[in-house]
Amino acid sequence: xxxxxxxxxxxxxxxxxxxxxxxxxxxxxxxxxxxxxxxxxxxxxxxxxxxxxxxxxxxxxxxxxxxxxxxxxxxxxxxxxxxxxxxxxxxxxxxxxxxxxxxxxxxxxxxxxxxxxxxxxxxxxxxxxxxxxxxxxxxxxxxxxxxxxxxxxxxxxxxxxxxxxxxxxxxxxxxxxxxxxxxxxxxxxxxxxxxxxxxxxxxxxxxxxxxxxxxxxxxxxxxxxxxxxxxxxxxxxxxxxxxxxxx
Numbered sequence: 060x061x062x063x064x065x066x067x068x069x070x071x072x073x074x075x076x077x078x079x080x081x082x083x084x085x086x087x088x089x090x091x092x093x094x095x096x097x098x099x100x101x102x103x104x105x106x107x108x109x110x111x112x113x114x115x116x117x118x119x120x121x122x123x124x125x126x127x128x129x130x131x132x133x134x135x136x137x138x139x140x141x142x143x144x145x146x147x148x149x150x151x152x153x154x155x156x157x158x159x160x161x162x163x164x165x166x167x168x169x170x171x172x173x174x175x176x177x178x179x180x181x182x183x184x185x186x187x188x189x190x191x192x193x194x195x196x197x198x199x200x201x202x203x204x205x206x207x208x209x210x211x212x213x214x215x216x217x218x219x220x221x222x223x224x225x226x227x228x229x230x231x232x233x234x235x236x237x238x239x240x241x242x243x244x245x246x247x248x249x250x251x252x253x254x255x256x257x258x259x260x261x262x263x264x265x266x267x268x269x270x271x272x273x274x275x276x277x278x279x280x281x282x283x284x285x286x287x288x289x290x291x292x293x294x295x296x297x298x299x300x301x302x303x304x305x306x
Contacts, residue, residue: 069208070198073102077182080110083193084151088134091186093117094196096166098181099173105234109146109155113169115183118162121145125158166199174218174227175245176203177236213237215245221252222267257295261305264292 080101094115101110114120126145130137138146138155146157163169170181183197207213213236218224228249232242258264268288293304 065205069200069205073180073182073198073200074195076104077102077195077198080107080154081184081193081195082110082112082149082152082154082156085135085147085149085156086184086186086193088132088149089129094183094185095120096169096181096183098166098170099178102180102182103177107154109157111157111159113159113181114162119160120162121158121160129158166197170199170204171201172219173216174220174224175213175215175231175236176201176207177213177231179204179216212241214241215248218249218252220267221249221256225249225253254298257299258292260303261289261292264288264295 077097080097086095096113096115097110098113099111101107112121121144126140129135129145129147134149134151136148138148140146143161144157144159146155148155161169163172166181166183170179173179179201181199182195183199184193185196186193203214203216213231215224215228225246228237228242228245231237232239237245258267265288289305296304
């Protein structure tokens with residue numbers, strides 16, 4: 060089969076599917092009239108757990124001011140807020156929508172930072188000049204994603220947040236994206252990335268645990284999870300000697 064034909068086939072399939080996953084009513088309610096991106100597992104054929112929306116050209120678009128505004132929109136229910144994302148729901152749309160503050164200059168660059176092959180896909184969404192609907196202006200996916208489509212076997216690629224990827228590995232195994240072998244390979248590769256990366260200090264370590272959809276220590280930094288996190292960090296310090304332990 061011609062690769063270009065396959066590429067066009069995948070683009071058309073994603074574009075057709077994602078037209079039903081654009082939360083236009085929500086975007087209109089909160090005044091999004093400029094390009095944004097929907098990316099990751101939201102773009103796959105499975106029923107999404109939520110729709111992940113990322114900033115377009117404005118890197119601060121979904122920051123603190125945006126979150127404060129979301130709390131004052133009557134049609135919107137705020138489900139959760141972490142350091143890097145706010146998840147909301149609107150009755151007019153069937154899925155929760157997660158607005159992520161993580162930003163990359165282009166859609167291509169964004170999906171290439173995603174950790175597993177089955178999530179290296181995304182679309183750019185724009186607002187029409189007339190009417191209330193939004194449309195898909197661009198579709199991007201990586202060769203790793205194409206390999207996943209052909210084999211139906213995801214794999215770990217790389218991550219700027221390997222500690223968070225380690226936790227996501229077991230979620231993806233449970234949902235069927237990783238088989239037993241791929242899960243074991245992912246764990247070993249992620250542990251290697253964690254050791255190679257290291258941590259400058261405890262703040263750097265906490266930032267690694269505050270990845271987009273996890274917020275592991277939110278509300279529990281002084282509780283059991285916080286205690287376990289500090290123990291883990293101190294073990295890294297003991298191993299590497301590159302930072303100071305925390306109490």
